Amino acid sequence: MVMVLAFNCSPRMENGNTALILNPFIAGMRKTGANVELLYTKKLKIEPCIGDFQCWSKTPGKCHYHDDMPELLARMSEADYWVFGAPVYAKLPGELQNLFNRTMPLFEPKVVRREGSLLPSRKKEMKLKRIALVSSCSYWGIENFDLVVKTFEFMAKAFDARLSRPLLRPNADLLSDMIKKGENCENILKAAEKAGTQFAGTGIIGKDTSEAVQAPLMSLEQFLAENG
Numbered sequence: 001m002v003m004v005l006a007f008n009c010s011p012r013m014e015n016g017n018t019a020l021i022l023n024p025f026i027a028g029m030r031k032t033g034a035n036v037e038l039l040y041t042k043k044l045k046i047e048p049c050i051g052d053f054q055c056w057s058k059t060p061g062k063c064h065y066h067d068d069m070p071e072l073l074a075r076m077s078e079a080d081y082w083v084f085g086a087p088v089y090a091k092l093p094g095e096l097q098n099l100f101n102r103t104m105p106l107f108e109p110k111v112v113r114r115e116g117s118l119l120p121s122r123k124k125e126m127k128l129k130r131i132a133l134v135s136s137c138s139y140w141g142i143e144n145f146d147l148v149v150k151t152f153e154f155m156a157k158a159f160d161a162r163l164s165r166p167l168l169r170p171n172a173d174l175l176s177d178m179i180k181k182g183e184n185c186e187n188i189l190k191a192a193e194k195a196g197t198q199f200a201g202t203g204i205i206g207k208d209t210s211e212a213v214q215a216p217l218m219s220l221e222q223f224l225a226e227n228g
């Protein structure tokens with residue numbers, strides 16, 4: 001059975017826009033029989049890294065903070081797939097950046113050369129194979145996700161895992177309004193669920209599926225007229 005550790009990284013948690021896509025994505029994964037655990041970074045106690053490298057030198061693999069991270073690192077190490085629901089907060093929500101910084105104990109304190117970059121190598125016991133990114137933003141275009149996607153490409157490379165085709169939902173405030181008004185958004189929500197089934201089933205999210213999730217809800221001209 002595929003073990004998935006999913007994070008909703010929006011401080012707005014279930015009330016946020018990211019959950020609108022993340023939740024059907026998770027439902028799709030569960031349909032395949034995957035064991036999915038969903039955590040909310042806002043509820044986790046994750047102190048910010050203070051950069052003393054104690055987890056690499058004095059006490060290898062252990063940070064001096066006694067917060068939720070040691071337990072979380074054990075779960076991250078056991079999961080086959082990680083899923084991050086990470087909204088664009090120019091560029092990441094603070095809780096997620098703190099989580100990323102505190103994953104240092106998952107790496108050996110040795111640098112290797114891989115795919116043209118100098119990177120630490122992950123611990124041998126880690127099972128991680130794939131990472132999925134689900135994101136939402138307010139503005140109209142897909143380019144608003146560039147920095148978030150780049151960050152996840154880097155994290156996937158550092159963890160020697162595959163980043164699946166991201167699920168990106170621009171103009172997400174409008175999607176939220178439409179759902180609240182009972183307007184038909186089935187195509188988007190069903191595509192998010194299908195993406196979850198594809199990801200947990202084959203590890204590959206189809207191009208058509210991701211395009212259906214990011215389908216425009218209005219023209220750019222209309223967006224600018226309403227928001228400019």
Ligand SMILES: Cc1cc2nc3c(=O)[nH]c(=O)nc-3n(C[C@H](O)[C@H](O)[C@H](O)COP(=O)(O)O)c2cc1C
Nearest residue numbers: 010016017018087088089090136137138139144172
């Ligand atoms: C601090 C902050 C920075 C943001 N920066 C951007 C941005 O650069 N581009 C954008 O399109 N939306 C930006 N947004 C809007 C969010 O990306 C958007 O509302 C998203 O859907 C929020 O997801 P959530 O409700 O799950 O938290 C920002 C929001 C916040 C709070």
